[in-house]
Amino acid sequence: MQRIGVFVCHCGSNIAATVDVARVVEAAAKEPGVVHAEDYAYMCSEAGQLKIREAIKEKNLTGIVVCSCSPRMHENTFRQAAERAGINPYMVEIANIREHCSWIHKDMEEATEKAVILARAAIAKVTLNAPLQAGTSRVVKRALVIGGGIAGIQTALDIADAGYEVDIVEKTPSIGGRMSQLDKTFPTLDCSACILTPKMVEAAAHEKIHIYTYSEVEKVSGFVGDFTVDIRKKARSVDMSKCTGCGVCQEKCPSKKAPSEFNRGLNTRSAIYTPFAQAIPNVPVIDRENCIKFKTGKCGVCAKVCQAGAIDYEQKDEIVTENYGAIVVATGFDTIKLDQYDEYSYSTSPDVITSLELERIMNAAGPTKGHLERMSDHKPPKSMVFIQCVGSRCADKRGKSYCSKICCMYTAKHAMLIRDKYPDVEVTVFYIDVRTPGKNFDEFYRRAVEEYGVNYIKGQVGKVAEIGDKLLVQGVDLIDNKRILMETDMVVLATAIEPNPDVRKIATMLTASIDTNNFLTESHAKLRPVESPTAGIFLSGVCQGPKDIPETVAQAGAAAVKVVGLLAKDHLVTNPCVAKSDELLCNGCSSCEKVCPYGAISYVEKEVNDHGIRENRRVALVNSALCQGCGACTVACPSGAMDLQGFSNRQILAEVDAICR
Amino acid sequence: MHRTEKEQADLIREISGVDTRKCMKCGKCSASCPAYDEMDIRPHQFVSYVQNGDVKALLESKSIWKCLSCFACLERCPRDVKPAKLIEAVRLMVIRQRGEDYLSPNEVPELLDEELPQQLLASAFRKYRK
Amino acid sequence: MQVEKTQEFRPKIVAFCCNWCSYAGADLAGSSRLSYPADVKIIRVPCSCRVNPMFILRAFQRGADGVILCGCHPGDCHYTTGNYYARRRMTLLFSMLDYLGVENGRTRVEWVSAAEGVKFSATMNEFVAKIHSLGENVRLEDLRCKRD
Numbered sequence: 020m021q022r023i024g025v026f027v028c029h030c031g032s033n034i035a036a037t038v039d040v041a042r043v044v045e046a047a048a049k050e051p052g053v054v055h056a057e058d059y060a061y062m063c064s065e066a067g068q069l070k071i072r073e074a075i076k077e078k079n080l081t082g083i084v085v086c087s088c089s090p091r092m093h094e095n096t097f098r099q100a101a102e103r104a105g106i107n108p109y110m111v112e113i114a115n116i117r118e119h120c121s122w123i124h125k126d127m128e129e130a131t132e133k134a135v136i137l138a139r140a141a142i143a144k145v146t147l148n149a150p151l152q153a154g155t156s157r158v159v160k161r162a163l164v165i166g167g168g169i170a171g172i173q174t175a176l177d178i179a180d181a182g183y184e185v186d187i188v189e190k191t192p193s194i195g196g197r198m199s200q201l202d203k204t205f206p207t208l209d210c211s212a213c214i215l216t217p218k219m220v221e222a223a224a225h226e227k228i229h230i231y232t233y234s235e236v237e238k239v240s241g242f243v244g245d246f247t248v249d250i251r252k253k254a255r256s257v258d259m260s261k262c263t264g265c266g267v268c269q270e271k272c273p274s275k276k277a278p279s280e281f282n283r284g285l286n287t288r289s290a291i292y293t294p295f296a297q298a299i300p301n302v303p304v305i306d307r308e309n310c311i312k313f314k315t316g317k318c319g320v321c322a323k324v325c326q327a328g329a330i331d332y333e334q335k336d337e338i339v340t341e342n343y344g345a346i347v348v349a350t351g352f353d354t355i356k357l358d359q360y361d362e363y364s365y366s367t368s369p370d371v372i373t374s375l376e377l378e379r380i381m382n383a384a385g386p387t388k389g390h391l392e393r394m395s396d397h398k399p400p401k402s403m404v405f406i407q408c409v410g411s412r413c414a415d416k417r418g419k420s421y422c423s424k425i426c427c428m429y430t431a432k433h434a435m436l437i438r439d440k441y442p443d444v445e446v447t448v449f450y451i452d453v454r455t456p457g458k459n460f461d462e463f464y465r466r467a468v469e470e471y472g473v474n475y476i477k478g479q480v481g482k483v484a485e486i487g488d489k490l491l492v493q494g495v496d497l498i499d500n501k502r503i504l505m506e507t508d509m510v511v512l513a514t515a516i517e518p519n520p521d522v523r524k525i526a527t528m529l530t531a532s533i534d535t536n537n538f539l540t541e542s543h544a545k546l547r548p549v550e551s552p553t554a555g556i557f558l559s560g561v562c563q564g565p566k567d568i569p570e571t572v573a574q575a576g577a578a579a580v581k582v583v584g585l586l587a588k589d590h591l592v593t594n595p596c597v598a599k600s601d602e603l604l605c606n607g608c609s610s611c612e613k614v615c616p617y618g619a620i621s622y623v624e625k626e627v628n629d630h631g632i633r634e635n636r637r638v639a640l641v642n643s644a645l646c647q648g649c650g651a652c653t654v655a656c657p658s659g660a661m662d663l664q665g666f667s668n669r670q671i672l673a674e675v676d677a678i679c680r
Numbered sequence: 681m682h683r684t685e686k687e688q689a690d691l692i693r694e695i696s697g698v699d700t701r702k703c704m705k706c707g708k709c710s711a712s713c714p715a716y717d718e719m720d721i722r723p724h725q726f727v728s729y730v731q732n733g734d735v736k737a738l739l740e741s742k743s744i745w746k747c748l749s750c751f752a753c754l755e756r757c758p759r760d761v762k763p764a765k766l767i768e769a770v771r772l773m774v775i776r777q778r779g780e781d782y783l784s785p786n787e788v789p790e791l792l793d794e795e796l797p798q799q800l801l802a803s804a805f806r807k808y809r810k
Numbered sequence: 811m812q813v814e815k816t817q818e819f820r821p822k823i824v825a826f827c828c829n830w831c832s833y834a835g836a837d838l839a840g841s842s843r844l845s846y847p848a849d850v851k852i853i854r855v856p857c858s859c860r861v862n863p864m865f866i867l868r869a870f871q872r873g874a875d876g877v878i879l880c881g882c883h884p885g886d887c888h889y890t891t892g893n894y895y896a897r898r899r900m901t902l903l904f905s906m907l908d909y910l911g912v913e914n915g916r917t918r919v920e921w922v923s924a925a926e927g928v929k930f931s932a933t934m935n936e937f938v939a940k941i942h943s944l945g946e947n948v949r950l951e952d953l954r955c956k957r958d
Contacts, residue, residue, distance in 0.1 A: 480711055675824060
């Protein structure tokens with residue numbers, strides 16, 4: 020017979036304000052098996068844990084129930100407390116009377132009644148708990164980083180500097196990501212390339228880092244400490260070991276009509292290309308859709324001019340399979356498509372551009388060699404209008420519900436840089452709110468206004484219309500309560516950012532959870548911001564939420580520390596709540612084997628002793644190192660032989676009974 | 681029946697189905713409004729007036745007759761607030777309080793001329809018939 | 811008689827929530843103070859595929875008025891495919907419940923992610939309202955007594 024102790028936490032007033040804890044204690048004490056029940060202000064505190072430990076020893080408790088916050092918060096705390104007092108840590112059950120009760124109910128009577136029922140269910144369950152022993156599993160001392168932007172590069176460098184092998188998988192032909200497309204960076208106006216390129220070079224040269232560019236993650240299996248990943252190296256059509264990066268092929272390539280992804284389609288590139296001059300690796304790829312050789316079979320100019328003989332039209336995609344202990348997602352972002360925003364004339368006028376396009380126009384290596392000019396007639400603008408929050412903070416389906424966070428600052432930066440370089444250009448910014456929380460951020464924005472004379476007008480623009488070769492901006496000044504009709508030469512839209520659309524596919528492969536905006540969910544919004552709830556998966560950069568560069572770098576480092584913390588372990592303690600088959604009941608049907616997603620169940624011929632009758636039978640055997648404890652097999656089993664430890668049929672039925680009593 | 685201003689504001693919200701709390705005060709409704717210059721109380725102000733219960737001013741405002749019911753504000757509002765519906769609700773309240781004020785279809789031909797946009801007709805029916 | 815019963819009707823509702831998505835979603839609903847009726851009691855399971863149809867039948871047998879199963883969105887299952895198993899099993903079970911004397915609306919499967927506290931609370935509010943409209947469950951054991 021179990022001897023159960025029940026501990027009811029007040030959590031200050033979080034629980035006690037809506038749940039009558041004394042009544043919960045009183046009701047719990049009457050449950051069968053309960054020999055001890057008490058309440059305390061903070062069960063998770065050292066003093067609270069001491070109460071638990073003392074009660075276990077004094078009353079010889081065999082199992083405990085803590086009525087407190089979510090088990091996702093403190094289950095481990097209480098398991099450790101139980102273990103310190105000498106009972107098995109899996110003899111602990113939590114009744115969640117905070118998140119699932121006191122915080123959502125207002126009526127004390129109702130909440131107390133529910134708390135009593137939740138406690139009863141936990142008591143019923145713990146009565147059937149059995150001590151469990153955790154096993155161990157190996158840790159592969161190698162990490163994978165998906166995405167080679169600043170987030171991925173920084174994470175990889177930090178992991179590598181700690182002495183572990185890291186692979187970066189980057190989809191495009193070069194690492195560098197969005198940051199490589201930027202001209203200057205706020206709030207210090209460093210040249211983006213000047214601070215990024217050294218990091219790219221460092222990553223490429225690091226002996227512990229291996230970079231797969233023009234590659235994608237194709238398949239992921241395994242679990243924390245031991246993932247198996249298939250990486251598809253797309254055919255570059257250029258032999259990386261031979262290419263010297265001279266660039267002659269790109270110059271001579273006769274097909275130059277493909278829109279340049281790097282320059283956001285503002286100009287074109289050759290079919291054989293490196294995205295930008297500082298690309299790493301400095302080895303081009305052939306874009307087969309635009310290559311004349313691949314389209315018609317005739318051409319082959321690049322192969323003729325390549326002195327190194329590096330061009331290989333026959334190259335095929337290659338699959339590389341590697342094992343990793345941890346995986347970091349750093350897939351970054353893109354700007355949203357603006358085809359739903361007809362009122363801003365983005366799709367009809369070439370002089371209405373996004374801020375990222377402006378970055379390319381302002382950049383010396385960009386489509387205009389850094390000269391500020393209109394894309395329609397290549398004339399320098401005399402006035403420019405910036406519109407903030409285009410697609411951000413939207414409740415409708417056209418945009419995103421969140422604030423994209425970076426736009427206020429980069430708009431101030433653009434406005435300032437333009438006023439600095441072209442003092443004759445009138446710059447007007449239409450804003451809803453200027454949001455500049457960050458070190459030296461508000462000072463930066465104020466400088467744009469006070470030193471550089473940027474005209475900030477409060478009020479979202481209603482419409483941008485093309486009038487001749489000008490753009491007519493229709494808005495209001497909400498402070499002056501006045502209509503504004505302004506002719507201008509260029510309009511720049513601070514377009515909302517969204518996670519890279521590929522991230523959903525990757526999240527599915529990793530079984531990492533993702534929210535409705537396609538941002539990956541962190542394990543805890545405040546306390547575990549760089550970890551996915553899926554063990555062994557870490558988050559770096561904008562894939563988790565909008566961030567600027569300093570925040571991205573900080574988070575990238577934090578993710579690296581978490582990875583290093585994992586890889587530094589010799590082995591991991593596995594979850595003992597795994598499936599177990601009763602060989603006397605097993606009929607050898609293989610139903611469980613078929614539904615197991617981990618291949619953890621195999622069948623063995625075994626002599627069993629069935630009530631004195633010894634015979635050879637084919638029975639299921641669970642490999643507890645592979646089993647992750649989902650329980651699919653337990654339901655598939657027709658004879659009821661398969662059960663899940665810690666969540667057994669009897670335990671769950673006991674909970675059901677207790678709730679419906 | 682006499683209503684307080686607050687009750688009237690609630691009634692306007694109920695008639696229009698508009699939740700004024702959703703407004704983030706960006707002003708895009710006013711920025712989009714073709715009748716902005718004609719109005720004494722502007723579309724974005726309508727939202728905050730109702731939110732603050734200043735209904736008397738709205739009932740006396742000439743804006744309710746100047747609104748073209750073009751629904752540009754409603755289309756472009758990023759927060760799905762629908763200011764045009766608020767204006768329409770205020771207008772309905774005035775019309776109902778005032779009693780009969782019909783624009784009969786028979787009167788329409790006289791009013792027509794080449795310049796008159798079709799939309800004006802539609803909006804005239806919205807304003808003067810209930 | 812019936813009306814009086816409905817007025818004091820406090821349904822018993824069991825919600826099975828998978829540990830990774832829906833239970834976390836319920837926690838988020840809690841920390842965001844998004845209320846739903848206290849009639850809902852949550853049982854934590856590792857995955858929606860752990861829920862044996864037997865558990866649901868047992869709940870009804872013991873007097874539950876509604877049973878809801880929440881799991882990760884299709885494609886987002888922590889165990890890759892668990893929620894697909896749950897979906898098929900529940901489809902099969904639900905198709906037979908009417909025959910057993912349990913009305914259609916008393917069971918439901920809903921996908922709630924860890925980030926969807928709002929959806930969790932809305933779902934529970936809806937489900938409880940539905941159970942209220944259906945009234946008290948005619949218990950399975952009662953059914954045998956009321957044969958003629």
